Amino acid sequence: AQSVTQLGSHVSVSEGALVLLRCNYSSSVPPYLFWYVQYPNQGLQLLLKYTTGATLVKGINGFEAEFKKSETSFHLTKPSAHMSDAAEYFCAVSVKSGGYNKLIFGAGTRLAVHP
């Protein structure tokens, strides 16, 4: 069975500081991994995803994530936080086999950015 753990339900950083949001997954088969962002009163927007190939994945808004199989991690980073990055971030896993589409989400991490 697949599962996702996001370490830290709340993260606070200063504007311009490094953003690091942690995600660990559990999967019995090679996973597809996703990061989504949710702004208040909105749906989910895809930041980036890992399927196969290069383990360092670049996404929108300057975010990137690295798939580390040995650590079963897919942490999200951004070198310099901006006030507009304040939102809730969700890591998700989707299984490869079977061909069906189902995302299993972590509990989310709320990012606060202060001046």
Added chain:
Amino acid sequence: KAGVTQTPRYLIKTRGQQVTLSCSPISGHRSVSWYQQTPGQGLQFLFEYFSETQRNKGNFPGRFSGRQFSNSRSEMNVSTLELGDSALYLCASSPGDAGNTIYFGEGSWLTVV
């Protein structure tokens, strides 16, 4: 390309009533899935439809049901509403293969009073 469209965006229902939510996927997408988001339980998968067939189902009671039409539009229905059904219901669409990007709509906010 138009995104995933959900209607209505906001609604208030009374306990015991039923509700139907609608979702129009991105053109060409054959998979539509539904998720429930609550502060306590987070994002939970309800079900997925592909080419009018339910392909996957989450762990929700039978009061939650859905369907998909030939044009890939989908509806979900919740009968005999309970206070705990108050949530944001998110619809998502994708081409349908594992690993495809799943695109979400803005959601339908349901409040049960």
